[in-house]
Amino acid sequence: MVIIGGGIMGASTAYHLAKRGLTDVILLERDLLAQGSTGLSVGGIRQQFSHPANIKLSQESVRVFERFEEEFGVDIKFRQAGYLFLSRKEETWREFLSSVETQRNLGVPVEILAPEGIRMRWPYLNVEDILGGTFGPKDGYADPYLATMGFAGAARKLGVQIEELTKATEIKTAGGKVQGVLTTRGPVSCPVVVNAAGAWAAEVVRTAGLDLPVKPYRRQVFMTTAFEALPKPVPMIIDQDVSFYLRGADPGIILGMSDPKEPSSFHLNVDREFMEKVVEEAIHRVPALETARILRGWAGLYEVTPDDNPIIGGIPFLSGFYCACGFSGHGFQQGPAVGRILSQLILEGSTDFDLKPFAYHRFAAKSEGERKAV
Numbered sequence: 001m002v003i004i005g006g007g008i009m010g011a012s013t014a015y016h017l018a019k020r021g022l023t024d025v026i027l028l029e030r031d032l033l034a035q036g037s038t039g040l041s042v043g044g045i046r047q048q049f050s051h052p053a054n055i056k057l058s059q060e061s062v063r064v065f066e067r068f069e070e071e072f073g074v075d076i077k078f079r080q081a082g083y084l085f086l087s088r089k090e091e092t093w094r095e096f097l098s099s100v101e102t103q104r105n106l107g108v109p110v111e112i113l114a115p116e117g118i119r120m121r122w123p124y125l126n127v128e129d130i131l132g133g134t135f136g137p138k139d140g141y142a143d144p145y146l147a148t149m150g151f152a153g154a155a156r157k158l159g160v161q162i163e164e165l166t167k168a169t170e171i172k173t174a175g176g177k178v179q180g181v182l183t184t185r186g187p188v189s190c191p192v193v194v195n196a197a198g199a200w201a202a203e204v205v206r207t208a209g210l211d212l213p214v215k216p217y218r219r220q221v222f223m224t225t226a227f228e229a230l231p232k233p234v235p236m237i238i239d240q241d242v243s244f245y246l247r248g249a250d251p252g253i254i255l256g257m258s259d260p261k262e263p264s265s266f267h268l269n270v271d272r273e274f275m276e277k278v279v280e281e282a283i284h285r286v287p288a289l290e291t292a293r294i295l296r297g298w299a300g301l302y303e304v305t306p307d308d309n310p311i312i313g314g315i316p317f318l319s320g321f322y323c324a325c326g327f328s329g330h331g332f333q334q335g336p337a338v339g340r341i342l343s344q345l346i347l348e349g350s351t352d353f354d355l356k357p358f359a360y361h362r363f364a365a366k367s368e369g370e371r372k373a374v
């Protein structure tokens with residue numbers, strides 16, 4: 001079996017396949033491990049989603065992150081500093097409250113906070129234009145590079161062959177079945193291929209003559225120099241109505257924002273004008289950040305599907321071809337669960353996790369107008 005992509009998805013899937021006894025696995029990474037979106041992400045881990053399937057994926061992953069060092073011998077710097085979602089608009093607030101109901105029904109600890117309660121807990125936050133917030137104390141962040149290396153190291157120990165600097169250039173098929181993969185280091189015959197190529201997943205599938213609705217979008221992030229003015233731990237704080245976020249990142253603060261006008265592209269440049277907008281939002285929400293200095297910025301790619309949710313499982317018309325891609329901005333945290341679920345699906349033909357919400361064929365029925373973020 002071949003896995004294409006050495007980010008969190010590929011590494012976790014390789015580990016889980018080997019743990020279940022399938023060690024004849026080759027993981028291909030055209031660069032070095034975790035240099036794609038995984039290594040460029042900000043490592044947020046939350047159970048506060050609106051769709052039950054996303055909540056369940058994250059709940060399973062959190063359990064893995066909590067005992068990661070025990071299982072893999074790697075300290076991934078998992079800090080359950082919490083996730084604080086803030087709402088400025090009535091409509092957003094109503095959505096938050098409805099999501100909290102779903103989350104609590106599934107056993108997620110989450111608090112509903114009025115602006116005054118938020119100000120008392122985090123006095124550095126400006127809450128003048130905030131209607132309320134929700135806080136998940138068990139949410140937090142970890143180091144995505146270290147987590148990927150933990151999975152990859154354990155997979156290697158179990159016998160998985162990890163080939164870095166090796167690109168998959170074509171999926172070979174015959175009679176609707178996978179036959180193998182051509183790579184920059186020669187061909188590999190195999191009946192099963194896993195597409196864990198992140199923002200490049202559609203390119204991989206195109207080599208087999210098929211389409212995958214996964215598009216790349218640049219996302220920029222900035223890190224301040226050491227900043228001690230905010231009491232620790234600084235949770236992940238999401239200013240939902242402007243898609244701005246910040247979190248503590250010893251010794252600085254990470255700042256990020258999605259730009260709704262950003263077109264799909266593979267661009268990875270950092271844009272100074274956009275940085276100024278991010279800094280403006282940061283100072284609005286945390287006035288103390290006025291004295292912070294930006295140390296560096298970087299950009300990575302979200303891998304976005306029409307409904308912002310992933311494609312997990314097989315695809316029609318090509319037997320032996322599996323996908324774990326299209327995770328938008330929440331793939332790191334779901335990697336541990338997705339690897340387990342996909343390995344079970346591949347080896348047993350079915351899984352105990354209901355993958356219907358993430359099935360490839362849902363897009364055939366949905367038009368752009370029916371987009372719904374979860």
Ligand SMILES: Cc1cc2nc3c(=O)[nH]c(=O)nc-3n(C[C@H](O)[C@H](O)[C@H](O)COP(=O)(O)OP(=O)(O)OC[C@H]3O[C@@H](n4cnc5c(N)ncnc54)[C@H](O)[C@@H]3O)c2cc1C
Pocket residue numbers: 004005006007008009010028029030031032033034035036037038039040041042043044045166167168169196197198199200201204219220221299300301302303324325327328329330331332333334
């Ligand atoms: C700025 C930013 C912030 C983010 N923040 C968060 C967050 O807080 N929490 C969260 O959960 N998620 C976050 N994400 C999303 C998260 O990073 C991704 O969803 C996740 O890393 C996807 O993992 P992956 O393994 O599928 O993809 P990747 O890590 O991109 O791995 C895919 C790999 O495939 C390789 N590849 C591609 N084509 C080929 C080929 N033909 N042959 C061989 N190899 C190939 C690439 O080189 C790459 O290494 C963020 C993303 C960005 C960009």
